[in-house]
Amino acid sequence: MTKKTKFYVVWKGKRPGIYESWEDCKAQIEGFKGAQYKSFSTFQEAKKAFNGNYLEYKGKKKGKSELTPEELLKIGEPNYHSIAVDAASSGNPGKMEYQGVDTHTKKVLFKQGPFAEGTSNIGEFLALVHGLGFLKQKKSDRILYSDSRIAIGWVRKKKCGTKLQQNKKNKKLFELIERAEHWLQANRYNTPIVKWETKAWGEIPADFGRK
Numbered sequence: 001m002t003k004k005t006k007f008y009v010v011w012k013g014k015r016p017g018i019y020e021s022w023e024d025c026k027a028q029i030e031g032f033k034g035a036q037y038k039s040f041s042t043f044q045e046a047k048k049a050f051n052g053n054y055l056e057y058k059g060k061k062k063g064k065s066e067l068t069p070e071e072l073l074k075i076g077e078p079n080y081h082s083i084a085v086d087a088a089s090s091g092n093p094g095k096m097e098y099q100g101v102d103t104h105t106k107k108v109l110f111k112q113g114p115f116a117e118g119t120s121n122i123g124e125f126l127a128l129v130h131g132l133g134f135l136k137q138k139k140s141d142r143i144l145y146s147d148s149r150i151a152i153g154w155v156r157k158k159k160c161g162t163k164l165q166q167n168k169k170n171k172k173l174f175e176l177i178e179r180a181e182h183w184l185q186a187n188r189y190n191t192p193i194v195k196w197e198t199k200a201w202g203e204i205p206a207d208f209g210r211k
Contacts, residue, residue: 006022007042008020008021008037010025012034012036012037012054014028016028036054080104083135084205085098085146086099086206087127087148087208095117096115097112098123110134112176117167119162125180127146128144132184132189146193147195160177
């Protein structure tokens with residue numbers, strides 16, 4: 001039996017209530033001007049929210065910006081059959097690390113670093129290539145999420161576009177960049193790389209929580 005991980009409260013819609021799937025929620029708000037709705041992790045939270053005021057709950061998710069109901073409806077929900085990657089850097093450049101997690105459970109699937117004198121963009125790039133290799137090895141049809149448009153662009157060009165200069169401290173990091181670029185040039189993959197919609201969904205699950 002599949003465990004429910006989301007409950008959707010509709011305060012204003014065609015039929016207000018608590019729904020157990022995005023499809024059912026969407027049916028109540030699509031085309032409804034001024035719809036008010038939000039997702040919750042447990043039924044208890046959803047029930048409390050439904051009996052409360054929408055204004056007390058909207059926009060509370062960390063990293064989430066205010067979007068109109070129409071914009072949220074267009075974006076929809078994330079695909080949890082996926083891996084999410086992210087990187088963190090203490091300074092720019094500074095000590096950098098990256099990781100990939102199961103988007104649904106947030107279980108760490110791979111993690112590298114910290115590396116001396118790296119940048120977040122380099123980390124995001126390496127995380128994406130690591131994720132592509134990981135999914136290809138597993139023969140998985142999951143998609144790959146990143147919140148970095150820059151890193152996604154570098155991967156598509158098969159080239160890390162950093163302006164950071166190599167030195168003795170970050171030599172190992174640049175060796176990884178070279179390996180990642182070689183992997184992209186030598187391998188074919190079908191994994192879709194998708195931009196994580198932070199404004200709608202909050203921080204990416206692989207976030208290191210240092211903001």
